Amino acid sequence: MGNVYDAILLGAKRVGHGLGYVKHPYLMEVLKKKNIAIEVNPVSNKMLGYVADQRHHPAITYLRYGIPIVLGSDDPATFGYDEFTVDWYEAFMSWGLNLADLRHLAFNSLRYSSLSSSEKNVAYNKWTLSYDNFILNTKTVACKQIFQNTSPQIFRIFPQEGDLKGGTKIQVFGRNFHVAICKKIVCNFGDIKTIGTFVYSHRITCNSPDLSHSMTIIRAFSHGVYRDTGDPLYLRFLVNIFSYLIHGTIGQFGYTNRRRRKRSKEQHYATQHYATHASDHTPNEQIVYSYLEFLKWEEFNRTRDDFPPARPIKLHIADIKQSKIYKLLKRFPKGGNMHLHHNHVVSKLKMLDLIFASPLYDNLYVKTGPPKQWNMDFFLNPPAGWAKVKENSTYTKDILVQHSTFLGIIDDKAINDPTDSGLRWKEIGPLFSVIGSHIINNANFTKLYMDAVLQAAIDENVQYLEAKSSAYNKLYVLDRDTKYASKNGKHFIDNDYGELELKMVEEVIKKFKGSHPNFIGYKRIVNSYRGGKINYVGQDVQKALRLYEKYPNLVSGFDLVSEEDRGYSLLFFLEDFSKITVQNLTLPYFFHDGETNWPDDLMTSLHDDDPVPTMDNLYDAILLGAKRVGHGIGYVKHPYLMEVLKKNKIAVEVNPISNKMLGYVADQRHHPAITYLRYGIPVILGSDDPGTFGYDEFTVDWYEAFMSWGLTLADLRHLALNSLQYSSLSSSEKIAAIQKWNKLYNDFIINTKGSACSESFQNTVPQVFRIFPQEGHVTGGTNIQVFGRNFQVAICQKIICRFGNIITKGRYVYNNRIVCKSPNQPQTTNGVTTNHVPFSVSLDGGHTFLSKTFTFSYLQRPRVSITDHGIGK
Numbered sequence: 001m002g003n004v005y006d007a008i009l010l011g012a013k014r015v016g017h018g019l020g021y022v023k024h025p026y027l028m029e030v031l032k033k034k035n036i037a038i039e040v041n042p043v044s045n046k047m048l049g050y051v052a053d054q055r056h057h058p059a060i061t062y063l064r065y066g067i068p069i070v071l072g073s074d075d076p077a078t079f080g081y082d083e084f085t086v087d088w089y090e091a092f093m094s095w096g097l098n099l100a101d102l103r104h105l106a107f108n109s110l111r112y113s114s115l116s117s118s119e120k121n122v123a124y125n126k127w128t129l130s131y132d133n134f135i136l137n138t139k140t141v142a143c144k145q146i147f148q149n150t151s152p153q154i155f156r157i158f159p160q161e162g163d164l165k166g167g168t169k170i171q172v173f174g175r176n177f178h179v180a181i182c183k184k185i186v187c188n189f190g191d192i193k194t195i196g197t198f199v200y201s202h203r204i205t206c207n208s209p210d211l212s213h214s215m216t217i218i219r220a221f222s223h224g225v226y227r228d229t230g231d232p233l234y235l236r237f238l239v240n241i242f243s244y245l246i247h248g249t250i251g252q253f254g255y256t257n258r259r260r261r262k263r264s265k266e267q268h269y270a271t272q273h274y275a276t277h278a279s280d281h282t283p284n285e286q287i288v289y290s291y292l293e294f295l296k297w298e299e300f301n302r303t304r305d306d307f308p309p310a311r312p313i314k315l316h317i318a319d320i321k322q323s324k325i326y327k328l329l330k331r332f333p334k335g336g337n338m339h340l341h342h343n344h345v346v347s348k349l350k351m352l353d354l355i356f357a358s359p360l361y362d363n364l365y366v367k368t369g370p371p372k373q374w375n376m377d378f379f380l381n382p383p384a385g386w387a388k389v390k391e392n393s394t395y396t397k398d399i400l401v402q403h404s405t406f407l408g409i410i411d412d413k414a415i416n417d418p419t420d421s422g423l424r425w426k427e428i429g430p431l432f433s434v435i436g437s438h439i440i441n442n443a444n445f446t447k448l449y450m451d452a453v454l455q456a457a458i459d460e461n462v463q464y465l466e467a468k469s470s471a472y473n474k475l476y477v478l479d480r481d482t483k484y485a486s487k488n489g490k491h492f493i494d495n496d497y498g499e500l501e502l503k504m505v506e507e508v509i510k511k512f513k514g515s516h517p518n519f520i521g522y523k524r525i526v527n528s529y530r531g532g533k534i535n536y537v538g539q540d541v542q543k544a545l546r547l548y549e550k551y552p553n554l555v556s557g558f559d560l561v562s563e564e565d566r567g568y569s570l571l572f573f574l575e576d577f578s579k580i581t582v583q584n585l586t587l588p589y590f591f592h593d594g595e596t597n598w599p600d601d602l603m604t605s606l607h608d609d610d611p612v613p614t615m616d617n618l619y620d621a622i623l624l625g626a627k628r629v630g631h632g633i634g635y636v637k638h639p640y641l642m643e644v645l646k647k648n649k650i651a652v653e654v655n656p657i658s659n660k661m662l663g664y665v666a667d668q669r670h671h672p673a674i675t676y677l678r679y680g681i682p683v684i685l686g687s688d689d690p691g692t693f694g695y696d697e698f699t700v701d702w703y704e705a706f707m708s709w710g711l712t713l714a715d716l717r718h719l720a721l722n723s724l725q726y727s728s729l730s731s732s733e734k735i736a737a738i739q740k741w742n743k744l745y746n747d748f749i750i751n752t753k754g755s756a757c758s759e760s761f762q763n764t765v766p767q768v769f770r771i772f773p774q775e776g777h778v779t780g781g782t783n784i785q786v787f788g789r790n791f792q793v794a795i796c797q798k799i800i801c802r803f804g805n806i807i808t809k810g811r812y813v814y815n816n817r818i819v820c821k822s823p824n825q826p827q828t829t830n831g832v833t834t835n836h837v838p839f840s841v842s843l844d845g846g847h848t849f850l851s852k853t854f855t856f857s858y859l860q861r862p863r864v865s866i867t868d869h870g871i872g873k
């Protein structure tokens with residue numbers, strides 16, 4: 001990664017590939033300002049293993065950020081794909097490119113070429129001519145196209161209301177609108193017509209006319225959705241219901257305008273900011289940091305040809321947990337686990353242990369065949385097709401765990417198609433109910449489970465949790481009264497709002513905090529399901545609001561869960577959210593948002609009445625005032641929205657392992673979280689469903705992030721602090737929480753420093769291979785990089801650099817690098833000034849010096865060719 005700096009410092013006109021720049025927003029800014037183009041080679045990158053899935057190519061981030069992009073094909077003949085158009089096909093299909101983008105890419109290729117200015121002018125003219133021809137020819141083809149068996153339909157319009165003065169842009173959602181590509185679209189508002197705009201085959205927009213001078217207020221029209229007038233030039237249709245508002249409201253109409261402004265701002269977006277958090281280390285932290293980096297390096301050396309963060313989790317999970325760096329990270333005080341689904345936190349083995357050890361074991365049953373095979377539940381009298389687990393040798397804990405976890409059932413498909421997220425969801429979907437709410441809602445198990453949730457946090461050195469759970473946690477007990485026989489003995493005892501469950505949870509937290517003074521707390525986010533219809537979600541929003549008001553210390557807000565690509569969009573539920581705004585009430589939102597691989601322009605939704613790309617949720621979560629967003633994978637493709645997240649301090653809940661297991665990140669080294677972190681967006685970590693995924697331990701997320709994102713100790717510290725800073729704790733709770741965390745962190749630093757300084761580093765002989773630069777100005781102050789190996793022996797030692805007979809203090813950077821600063825004194829030997837002195841290094845405070853000696857030269861005037869380019873930390 002050092003090259004990303006050096007190419008710029010060496011004044012490169014263009015850089016090839018440039019995949020690493022996305023991890024350095026500051027350097028992206030430099031590329032943009034200096035007009036340094038990136039040569040992007042989509043197919044080569046995929047074939048050589050730098051981009052697993054074209055939808056994740058950083059080129060789209062560069063393009064939207066304003067960095068000049070040009071396309072290339074690298075070695076098409078040797079790769080064997082031969083045609084450059086393959087690169088264009090993949091880019092066009094997966095990056096969300098429009099025609100203007102294609103035109104821009106083609107034009108850029110000439111603009112950032114090595115042609116002289118006069119040659120460029122000739123080239124532009126030639127290209128413009130071909131482009132114009134292409135447009136004319138393609139237009140002809142498009143307009144001749146016969147769309148057979150295609151009848152356009154309208155399903156929904158949004159908004160359904162607008163100002164009397166007109167000018168409201170109405171989205172008309174439907175299908176088969178492509179028949180209108182070459183036609184004029186007319187929108188009828190009563191008897192008044194306006195011209196519509198084709199957006200997509202699922203969407204048209206109509207501008208409402210000005211009715212302020214008219215006496216008629218149009219309320220409703222016929223429901224006739226589409227009417228073919230027989231006129232080949234006009235496609236006419238009736239908008240089904242459109243109301244004019246006499247008074248402005250803060251409902252949908254105002255919202256659409258805000259939405260439009262957000263979009264148009266994006267087009268004028270020019271970024272000025274990048275930033276990072278504090279990166280300083282105290283002397284003790286410096287030792288711990290050096291030690292962590294050393295362990296990271298050891299782990300990297302051990303695994304570099306089969307690097308766990310780049311591989312499916314199943315292959316390495318056991319191995320990861322045994323590593324030295326993992327064991328150390330497990331002890332790191334992590335603050336909060338900020339994205340969790342309550343019913344899927346505790347390891348399945350632990351849950352079975354608890355059940356097997358309690359009287360509940362007598363009532364545990366498992367479904368023996370499909371559908372819902374392996375589902376477990378408690379009954380007095382089981383329904384047909386369920387077998388008693390107790391004393392049944394078929395159903396051992398191991399077998400049950402295997403069939404209740406994602407790791408247990410995942411097969412080679414996940415290895416071969418690591419980004420097939422749709423398939424991953426189909427596989428994991430049924431597992432959510434195997435050992436799920438049926439088990440946890442048994443009132444005799446609810447508290448045991450809750451206690452295990454908190455204990456699992458302590459085991460990972462996590463002090464705080466925010467977990468999502470449905471609004472339907474109705475508890476039951478098994479009751480022998482005959483009136484419950486028809487429900488297999490289940491006697492539901494909780495009210496519709498699940499308040500008994502909340503009370504039990506509160507009780508367990510209180511008790512747990514008493515016995516674990518370092519534990520900070522737990523909060524609940526009420527969730528509904530994206531697949532739900534409007535009424536269903538609307539009710540849940542109201543439920544969440546009521547619980548939020550009644551249990552302010554426990555319930556912190558609302559979320560929508562399940563597969564985002566298949567569910568309804570946030571826009572679809574707007575009415576439910578605007579009801580709350582209109583009543584002047586508040587309900588904090590923590591939406592799952594941007595958990596998608598797809599580009600902006602592909603309609604992922606399967607719902608006729610909601611043909612909206614998943615990526616639209618990125619805007620809506622922000623506009624609805626979300627406090628945090630879950631996953632947020634898609635934001636990296638929208639630098640402008642990244643800027644908004646940063647400015648509005650909207651935290652992104654990042655779930656590294658979940659993202660990999662569900663196919664949103666094929667390789668942890670490409671996780672967009674590092675871009676967010678370096679850009680200054682608040683990032684917090686979560687583990688989503690560790691129990692049901694089967695990896696159980698949150699430290700696995702920290703391990704992969706630490707190993708593959710280039711994180712320092714200051715970054716780890718920042719992530720932990722962020723988790724509390726961006727939590728739902730009140731300001732006074734936050735102060736107390738951060739105090740608790742600080743104490744744990746300081747303990748961690750002292751203890752780890754102890755381990756680092758007592759490390760024996762056996763069979764380790766430090767060696768120096770090269771110093772750079774080998775010369776510096778007589779006034780001193782040149783940073784000399786000393787490259788070698790096994791410098792880790794100096795982590796807790798004083799490093800001395802000797803220039804002739806003058807010594808300076810060296811700085812440990814890495815186990816293969818030390819930095820020495822040249823002294824500012826002229827060197828004299830026998831009274832004669834010399835320009836060349838021997839240079840050596842001591843790693844034990846000057847007692848012994850490493851055997852290899854170099855010559856360092858003093859220059860009377862600085863040379864231009866060698867600069868201290870500031871690599872290292």
Ligand SMILES: [Zn+2]
Binds near residue numbers: 340
């Ligand atoms: Zn989630």
